[in-house]
Amino acid sequence: MTVPIDQHLEEGKKDVTFRVFRFNPQVDSKSYFDDYTIPVERGITVLRSLNYIKEHIDASVSFRAFCQAGICGSCGMRINGLSQLACTTQVWDVLAKSREQGIIKVEPLRNLPLVKDLIVDMDPLVDKMKHYSNWIDSTMPEASMGKKEFLISEEEFLRYDKATDCILCASCVSECSILRANKEYVSPAVLLKSFRMNVDSRDSIHDQRLAELVKDHGVWDCTHCYRCQESCVKSIPIMDAIHGIREDAIETRGVKDTSGAKHAEAFMSDIEKKGKLVEATLPIRTNGVVWTLQNLLPMAVKMIMKRRTPPPPPLVKSAKGIKIFREMFREMTEHVKQDHKSHKK
Amino acid sequence: MKPFDVVIVGGGGAGLYAAMEAMKTNPSLNIAVLSKVYPNRSHTSAAQGGANAALANKAKDDTVEMHIFDTIKGGDYLADQDAVEVLCSEAPKIIRELENMGTPWSRMPDNTIAQRPFGGATLPRCCYCSDKTGHTILQTLYEQCLKKGVIFFNEYFALNLSVNGSRSRGLIAMNMKSGKVEAFPARTVIFATGGYAKMYWNRSSNAAGNTGDGQAIAFRSGIPLKDMEFVQFHPTGLRKSGLLITEGARGEGGYLVNKDGERFMARYAKEKMELGPRDLVSRSIETEILEGRGFDSPAGTYIHLDLTHLGADLIKSRLPQIREMSMQFEGVDPIEEPIPIRPTAHYSMGGIDTDNFGRTVMEGVYAAGECGCVSVHGANRLGGNSLLDILVFGRIAGHTAAEEARKFEPGTIPEVELKEQLDAVRGGMHSSGNYERYGALREDLGKTLARNVGIYRESSLLQKGIEEISELKERFKKVRVFDTSDVFNTNLMQVLELKNMLDLAETVAAGAYAREESRGSHTRVDFPVRDDANWHKHTLATLINGKVVLGEKPVTMGRYELQERTY
Ligand SMILES: Cc1cc2nc3c(=O)[nH]c(=O)nc-3n(C[C@H](O)[C@H](O)[C@H](O)COP(=O)(O)OP(=O)(O)OC[C@H]3O[C@@H](n4cnc5c(N)ncnc54)[C@H](O)[C@@H]3O)c2cc1C
Ligand code: SF4
Ligand code: SF4
Ligand code: FES
Numbered sequence: 001m002t003v004p005i006d007q008h009l010e011e012g013k014k015d016v017t018f019r020v021f022r023f024n025p026q027v028d029s030k031s032y033f034d035d036y037t038i039p040v041e042r043g044i045t046v047l048r049s050l051n052y053i054k055e056h057i058d059a060s061v062s063f064r065a066f067c068q069a070g071i072c073g074s075c076g077m078r079i080n081g082l083s084q085l086a087c088t089t090q091v092w093d094v095l096a097k098s099r100e101q102g103i104i105k106v107e108p109l110r111n112l113p114l115v116k117d118l119i120v121d122m123d124p125l126v127d128k129m130k131h132y133s134n135w136i137d138s139t140m141p142e143a144s145m146g147k148k149e150f151l152i153s154e155e156e157f158l159r160y161d162k163a164t165d166c167i168l169c170a171s172c173v174s175e176c177s178i179l180r181a182n183k184e185y186v187s188p189a190v191l192l193k194s195f196r197m198n199v200d201s202r203d204s205i206h207d208q209r210l211a212e213l214v215k216d217h218g219v220w221d222c223t224h225c226y227r228c229q230e231s232c233v234k235s236i237p238i239m240d241a242i243h244g245i246r247e248d249a250i251e252t253r254g255v256k257d258t259s260g261a262k263h264a265e266a267f268m269s270d271i272e273k274k275g276k277l278v279e280a281t282l283p284i285r286t287n288g289v290v291w292t293l294q295n296l297l298p299m300a301v302k303m304i305m306k307r308r309t310p311p312p313p314p315l316v317k318s319a320k321g322i323k324i325f326r327e328m329f330r331e332m333t334e335h336v337k338q339d340h341k342s343h344k345k
Numbered sequence: 346m347k348p349f350d351v352v353i354v355g356g357g358g359a360g361l362y363a364a365m366e367a368m369k370t371n372p373s374l375n376i377a378v379l380s381k382v383y384p385n386r387s388h389t390s391a392a393q394g395g396a397n398a399a400l401a402n403k404a405k406d407d408t409v410e411m412h413i414f415d416t417i418k419g420g421d422y423l424a425d426q427d428a429v430e431v432l433c434s435e436a437p438k439i440i441r442e443l444e445n446m447g448t449p450w451s452r453m454p455d456n457t458i459a460q461r462p463f464g465g466a467t468l469p470r471c472c473y474c475s476d477k478t479g480h481t482i483l484q485t486l487y488e489q490c491l492k493k494g495v496i497f498f499n500e501y502f503a504l505n506l507s508v509n510g511s512r513s514r515g516l517i518a519m520n521m522k523s524g525k526v527e528a529f530p531a532r533t534v535i536f537a538t539g540g541y542a543k544m545y546w547n548r549s550s551n552a553a554g555n556t557g558d559g560q561a562i563a564f565r566s567g568i569p570l571k572d573m574e575f576v577q578f579h580p581t582g583l584r585k586s587g588l589l590i591t592e593g594a595r596g597e598g599g600y601l602v603n604k605d606g607e608r609f610m611a612r613y614a615k616e617k618m619e620l621g622p623r624d625l626v627s628r629s630i631e632t633e634i635l636e637g638r639g640f641d642s643p644a645g646t647y648i649h650l651d652l653t654h655l656g657a658d659l660i661k662s663r664l665p666q667i668r669e670m671s672m673q674f675e676g677v678d679p680i681e682e683p684i685p686i687r688p689t690a691h692y693s694m695g696g697i698d699t700d701n702f703g704r705t706v707m708e709g710v711y712a713a714g715e716c717g718c719v720s721v722h723g724a725n726r727l728g729g730n731s732l733l734d735i736l737v738f739g740r741i742a743g744h745t746a747a748e749e750a751r752k753f754e755p756g757t758i759p760e761v762e763l764k765e766q767l768d769a770v771r772g773g774m775h776s777s778g779n780y781e782r783y784g785a786l787r788e789d790l791g792k793t794l795a796r797n798v799g800i801y802r803e804s805s806l807l808q809k810g811i812e813e814i815s816e817l818k819e820r821f822k823k824v825r826v827f828d829t830s831d832v833f834n835t836n837l838m839q840v841l842e843l844k845n846m847l848d849l850a851e852t853v854a855a856g857a858y859a860r861e862e863s864r865g866s867h868t869r870v871d872f873p874v875r876d877d878a879n880w881h882k883h884t885l886a887t888l889i890n891g892k893v894v895l896g897e898k899p900v901t902m903g904r905y906e907l908q909e910r911t912y
Binding site for chain 1: 382827833
C-alpha cells in the first residue's frame with residue numbers, strides 16, 4: 001500500500017522568518033535586513049520561499065534564479081552563513097540546523113561586488129576565466145575540425161569528469177579565505193577549470209596556462225583551507241585540482257624557475273609567523289591532523305627530496321625540512337585544540 | 346553605439362554556435378551576443394540525455410539515412426524533409442567538431458564517443474556526457490567564445506526590434522544592471538532565445554526564463570510564427586515544480602500507480618506498460634487524473650511514480666540524481682515513498698518561421714534553436730534531436746547572417762523608439778487604484794493552458810482557453826510593477842516576460858483550435874485521427890492589426906511518403 005504524501009504534509013507547516021539582506025545602491029547608503037515570516041511546509045526550497053515573498057509580500061526583493069533545478073548556477077547565496085544554491089536547499093533542513101530558532105538568514109555571496117540585495121557581479125569571475133585561458137586551445141587546426149574524433153581513454157575522461165560538473169555558481173568563491181583578503185586571487189573555481197584544461201590531451205597551451213598559474217595571485221597563494229571543497233554545491237574535489245596543479249608545476253617547472261618555491265616558502269613562513277592565519281584557515285580543523293600530515297606533507301617532502309626546487313632556507317636539508325613541518329603541525333594542533341575548547345564554552 | 350554587423354539575442358547553444366560561426370565566417374565583423382542571463386546559465390545546460398548523430402560508434406550499421414527517417418516519422422510527417430536531411434547529415438560533423446574543441450563526451454571501450462539508445466531512435470545514436478550533456482556542450486561553447494573574444498552583453502533584456510518597412514534596423518534592449526534602455530543598431534539580428542513551454546508555468550520542466558521572448562518580439566514585428574500549437578509534454582514532472590524526472594526511473598523498473606493502488610498503464614499499453622512512448626504515457630496519466638483516480642493536494646492532482654520496490658541499493662547506485670531531485674524538490678525520499686508526479690510541458694516545437702538558412706521573412710532577421718522553427722521536429726520532437734537542432738541551425742544562421750550582413754545598410758534607431766520602449770517598460774510602475782499582481786496572472790495563465798490547451802484538447806475547451814487568455818490580457822493592462830528601482834529590477838523583467846507569454850499563448854491556443862486533427866503532440870479528443878487530406882501543412886500565425894491571423898505553409902516532402910505512425 002502506498003501512503004498519500006499529503007498525510008505527511010499535514011504534519012504541519014512551520015512559520016519561518018527569512019531575514020533577507022537588503023541593499024539598493026540607488027537609495028541605500030548602508031545595507032540592512034528585512035524580516036519576512038511565512039508558513040512553510042515540508043519539501044519547500046529556500047528559492048520557492050523567496051519567490052513566495054517576492055510575489056506576495058515584497059516584489060522588490062531581488063535575487064537571481066533561472067533553472068530552479070540546481071544546474072544553471074544562478075541562485076548561489078549565503079543561507080545561514082553558508083554559500084549554497086537556494087533552489088536545492090530545503091527550508092526544513094536549514095531550520096533543523098539553525099542557530100536562532102525559526103530564523104533563516106539570507107545574504108549575498110561574498111568576495112564578488114554587490115549589485116543589489118542578493119545579487120552580486122559575476123564579471124570578475126569571467127575575467128579570471130579569460131585571464132587563465134579557461135578553454136581548450138585544440139591541437140587540431142580549425143580547418144580540420146569535424147572530420148575525425150580524438151580517441152580518448154576512459155582513464156583520461158575520468159581525470160576531468162568531475163571537474164566538468166562545475167556550474168560556476170561561485171559558492172566556493174564566496175567561501176574562499178584568501179579571496180577575502182585578496183580579490184585578485186585566481187579563485188577556486190578558476191583553478192578547477194584550469195586544472196581540467198591542463199589534463200586534457202586535446203589542449204595545446206598547457207605550459208602557457210601553467211606559467212600564468214604560478215605567478216602572483218595564482219595557485220601558490222592557496223592556503224589549503226579546504227573551505228571551497230567543503231562548500232562546493234556539486235561535491236567536486238576542488239583540492240585534488242589544486243594539488244594537481246601544484247604537483248604539475250613542481251614537475252614541469254621546478255628546475256626552470258623559482259616562483260613556486262618562493263611561494264611555498266612564503267606560505268610556510270606565514271604559517272609559522274601568524275598563528276591567526278592557521279587558526280582561521282588551515283585544514284586541520286576540518287580534516288584532522290592525520291589527514292593533513294598524510295596529504296600535505298608528502299607533497300612538501302617530495303618538493304624537497306626531489307630537489308627540483310632550489311632549496312630555500314631554512315629547508316636546506318630534507319630531514320630538517322620534515323622536522324620543521326612536524327613542529328609546525330604540532331603547533332597548529334595546539335591552536336585547533338584551544339579553539340575547540342573556547343567554542344565549547 | 347557603433348552599429349553591429351551581427352547581433353545575436355540569446356547565449357544558449359544556438360546563440361553561441363551562431364556567434365562562433367559568424368566570427369569564423371568573417372573575422373572582421375563586429376559581432377555581439379546579448380543575453381538576459383550569463384550565457385552559461387542558459388537552459389541548454391538542463392539537457393541531460395544527449396544529442397543524436399549517426400556516428401555509428403555503438404551500432405556499426407547506423408546511417409544518416411536511418412536518422413532522417415526516424416526524425417520524420419517521429420515528427421508525424423510534419424517536418425520538412427529537406428531540413429531534416431540537413432540536420433542529420435550535419436550531425437556527425439558537428440558532434441566531432443564539439444569533441445575537437447573539448448566537449449568531454451563519455452567514451453566507448455574503443456575510446457570513441459559513447460552513444461546510447463533514446464526514445465524513437467531505431468539504433469543507439471545518442472551521444473552523451475554522463476547525465477550532463479547540455480551542460481558540457483554549453484560550457485565548451487562558452488569557453489570557445491571567450492577564447493575568440495566574442496563581445497557579450499550579459500544581463501541585457503531584449504525588448505523590441507526597430508523596424509523600417511520590410512527590414513530591421515536593429516534591436517532595443519534593457520541593461521538590467523542600470524535599467525537603461527539601449528539601442529543596438531545592427532545590419533543583422535539573430536534570435537536564439539530558446540523555447541516558450543514555461544507559459545504552462547508550474548506545469549513545465551523549463552527554466553523560469555523560457556518565456557519565448559524572441560518569438561514574441563518577432564511576432565509583434567509582423568514576422569510569422571510556425572506550428573505554435575505543438576507543445577511536447579513529458580510524462581513525469583514533479584508535482585510542485587514541474588521539474589523533470591527522467592525516463593531512467595521507469596527504465597529501471599519504476600511503476601506508475603493511481604490512488605487505488607493500481608498500475609494503470611496495464612489499461613493503455615498492456616505490453617510496454619510504463620515504457621510506452623512519451624506521448625502515450627502522458628495521455629494515460631492525464632486520463633487517470635481527469636477521471637478522478639489521482640491524488641489531490643493543494644499543489645494539484647498527481648499520481649505516483651513508485652520506486653520503493655526497487656530497493657535502496659539499486660536506487661542509490663543507478664538513480665542517484667532522481668533520488669536527489671525528489672528529496673530536494675519534493676522532500677520525498679523515493680527509497681521510502683513514491684514520488685508525486687504529473688505530465689509537464691517540456692519542449693516547444695513551434696517558433697519563428699525560418700527557411701533552411703535561418704532567414705525569416707524580414708530582411709536581416711534570422712532565428713535558430715528552440716526559438717526558431719525550420720521545421721525539423723514537425724509535430725513531435727525526438728529526444729536528443731533538439732540539442733542537435735540548436736547546434737546545426739545555430740551554426741547555419743551564424744554563417745548566413747555573417748555572409749549577408751554586408752548586403753544591408755546599418756540602420757540607426759530613432760531616439761523616439763527608445764523613449765517609447767522606456768515608457769512602455771515603466772508604465773506598469775505608475776498604475777494606481779485597482780491593480781493586478783503578475784504572480785497571480787502568471788499562475789492563472791499556466792492553469793488555463795494546462796486545463797484547456799494541454800495534453801487533451803477539444804473544441805469547447807479550446808474556446809474557453811482562448812477566452813480566458815484574452816481576459817488575462819485585459820487584466821494584464823492593470824498589472825503593477827512594485828519595484829520602481831532601475832538597478833536589476835527582476836520584478837519588471839518578470840512582468841515583461843509575462844507579456845511575451847500572454848502574446849504567444851494566444852497563438853498556441855488559436856493554432857490548436859484551428860487544427861482539427863490529432864498529430865504528434867497535438868491531441869484533439871473531437872478529432873482523434875491524423876487528417877492528411879486537410880491538415881498535412883504548417884500553421885502560420887501572424888499579427889495583423891493587433892489580431893492573430895492564421896495562415897498555412899506546405900510541408901516539404903522528399904523521399905518519404907506519408908505513413909501511419911506506429912511503434
Ligand atoms: C529538462 C530538459 C531536458 C532536456 N533534455 C534534452 C536532451 O537530452 N536532448 C536534447 O536534444 N534536448 C533536450 N532538451 C531540449 C533542449 O535542451 C533545448 O531545446 C535547447 O537547449 C534550447 O537551446 P537554445 O539555444 O535554443 O535556447 P536556450 O538554451 O534556452 O537559450 C536561450 C538564450 O536566450 C536568452 N534570452 C531569452 N530571452 C531573452 C531576452 N528577452 N533578451 C536577451 N536574451 C534572452 C537566454 O538568456 C538564453 O541565453 C531538454 C530540455 C529540458 C527543459
Ligand atoms: S583551499 Fe585555497 S582556494 Fe580553497 S578556499 Fe581555501 S584558499 Fe581558497
Ligand atoms: S566548483 Fe563547485 S561551488 Fe565552485 S563554482 Fe563550481 S560548482 Fe560552484
Ligand atoms: S536556479 Fe539554477 S541553480 Fe538554482
